[in-house]
Amino acid sequence: MRTAFSNALVAAAKADERVLLITGDHGYALFDEFRHLFPKQYINVGIAEQNMVGVAAGLAKSGFRPVVYALSAFSPIRVLEQIKLDVCCDELPVLFIGDGAGVVYSTLGVSHQSTEDVAALRALPHMRILSPADSHEMKAAMELAFQTPAPIYMRMGKSDLGPVHHAPLKLEWGQLLPIDPGDGPLVFVATGSLVNLAVKLAKDWPGTAVWSAPFLKPIDMDSLVNACSRHRIVVTLEEHNIFGGLGGAVAEIISQEHPMPICRLGVPDRFSRFCGSYSYLMREHGLDLDSARSQIHAFIKKHPF
Amino acid sequence: MAYHGSTVHIACSFSLVEILAVLYRRHLKLGSEPNYPDRDYLILSKGHGVMAQYACLREMGWLSEDQIRAYYSDGTELKGLADASVPGLEVNSGSLGHGLAVGAGLAYGALRRGTSQKVYAILGDGECNEGSIWESLLFAAHFRLTNLLVIVDVNGYQAMGLTSEIMNTDSLEEKFAAFGFEARTVDGHNEVLLDQAITELVQSSFPGPRAIIARTVKGKGVSFMEGSNIWHYSRLTEKNYQAALAELSANAAPGLRP
Numbered sequence: 001m002r003t004a005f006s007n008a009l010v011a012a013a014k015a016d017e018r019v020l021l022i023t024g025d026h027g028y029a030l031f032d033e034f035r036h037l038f039p040k041q042y043i044n045v046g047i048a049e050q051n052m053v054g055v056a057a058g059l060a061k062s063g064f065r066p067v068v069y070a071l072s073a074f075s076p077i078r079v080l081e082q083i084k085l086d087v088c089c090d091e092l093p094v095l096f097i098g099d100g101a102g103v104v105y106s107t108l109g110v111s112h113q114s115t116e117d118v119a120a121l122r123a124l125p126h127m128r129i130l131s132p133a134d135s136h137e138m139k140a141a142m143e144l145a146f147q148t149p150a151p152i153y154m155r156m157g158k159s160d161l162g163p164v165h166h167a168p169l170k171l172e173w174g175q176l177l178p179i180d181p182g183d184g185p186l187v188f189v190a191t192g193s194l195v196n197l198a199v200k201l202a203k204d205w206p207g208t209a210v211w212s213a214p215f216l217k218p219i220d221m222d223s224l225v226n227a228c229s230r231h232r233i234v235v236t237l238e239e240h241n242i243f244g245g246l247g248g249a250v251a252e253i254i255s256q257e258h259p260m261p262i263c264r265l266g267v268p269d270r271f272s273r274f275c276g277s278y279s280y281l282m283r284e285h286g287l288d289l290d291s292a293r294s295q296i297h298a299f300i301k302k303h304p305f
Numbered sequence: 306m307a308y309h310g311s312t313v314h315i316a317c318s319f320s321l322v323e324i325l326a327v328l329y330r331r332h333l334k335l336g337s338e339p340n341y342p343d344r345d346y347l348i349l350s351k352g353h354g355v356m357a358q359y360a361c362l363r364e365m366g367w368l369s370e371d372q373i374r375a376y377y378s379d380g381t382e383l384k385g386l387a388d389a390s391v392p393g394l395e396v397n398s399g400s401l402g403h404g405l406a407v408g409a410g411l412a413y414g415a416l417r418r419g420t421s422q423k424v425y426a427i428l429g430d431g432e433c434n435e436g437s438i439w440e441s442l443l444f445a446a447h448f449r450l451t452n453l454l455v456i457v458d459v460n461g462y463q464a465m466g467l468t469s470e471i472m473n474t475d476s477l478e479e480k481f482a483a484f485g486f487e488a489r490t491v492d493g494h495n496e497v498l499l500d501q502a503i504t505e506l507v508q509s510s511f512p513g514p515r516a517i518i519a520r521t522v523k524g525k526g527v528s529f530m531e532g533s534n535i536w537h538y539s540r541l542t543e544k545n546y547q548a549a550l551a552e553l554s555a556n557a558a559p560g561l562r563p
Contacts, residue, residue, distance in 0.1 A: 046440075046443065046447070048443065051443075054403060054407045055406055055409055058406070058407040058408060058409060058410020058413065059413065061410070061414075062418065063414070063418070064417075085399075086396070086397065086403055
């Protein structure tokens, strides 16, 4: 997925010299090719994120297409006000890349983890949020992002989980993507790293439909209602706080348009207390296969079909 | 505006009147329209002084008398703090420490595009409490933004009192010089000296950004406002409005010609 990201960025910079990659001293190795090919379109503004976003806004105002790269723990969270006032308020075409989203930096602790970035950005008018699950979604998402002159946040989480799609895609803003069809009582709607988990989990309940949600804002209402309406329970899965992310967005739409029980799986409103591997921390937050399975079983018990 | 709208923030508007007058009359290259693409950029980073800039935009013909009269009333465009949706205003700077970074991005963009555009960014000395300002100063110097002129309106006050007592930002000229700016201090109410300093700094061959530390008086021109920080918050009554008007009219001078 990171290769798909890097390739898409290189292609965009090659096609349009207004594309500038701005980094706050992050992206070691990831940008080797970009720096080699387009040294003049690469700007390291140092460890100063507030200025970085303001500079990106100024460049966007003067006709450039800035791509702001940072860890998602620092941008958007540290610079939420700059994103709000300098970028979103003026609807500027700045593409934010939030790398390491979720608990990817599992050993480094809370400072480098982000399970609140989507919640923070969803409430900013004009902001669009992408959350690709694999290299196919990433490629299509980057293409769409460069075609859309607007504030966009690209949430880049755990990237080495393998493909969930079998062929290249075209994306349209807001749509959900079918992964596994099914007419059973359950429908899973997952985003980013947890689409992979959703596919594995679904095997426990034959007939379960699985959808990927590469868009966290906007989410197309009809697309979501169509995905859910043939089923009895919708389960959302995301590597993000259960508040304000995919689960929140689905609940907002479904409660209004097609009320049905919604089981929101995500980080249960807590920080990581312990150090450990990615898989350890996911288990610790209840987002491994076994924990997710038992949470769904418990939910079904409370809301029998 | 302040009287008709019954608004706050009049004193911090009065401290930058001459700075704005000299920039608009003598230095800014603006097109006939506010959004002319190759214009110079005037960034009011201390967005609290926006009433003074509204007056300039009225003089430019970009705001109507009706808009000025309706300031602060329901459903009108002119807000109490600078907002980029108003033609002629470049940034949303009600929250302090934002405008300079955007201005630095504009300056960097103009250099990349090879235009002769200049960026004039007006900060407050109180605003220099914000850490983001110092991030932007590092950036401006490192990327040699020779087309950026920062003007600090040093009126000596911030919201709750004297800057020297709340968060001392003294020796700004030395600080800017240490950050890699060509900096000088001038009387911010003397239009001749301001004009001269801006001209010299803009024409200077210095290989980096430039700064003017403008010594000003908060509430300048109205004796009961000068040195009295309640005019950051106070609203004019009919009586003190007339008194202020009389004093300003009596001392009015034509100023520098465009």
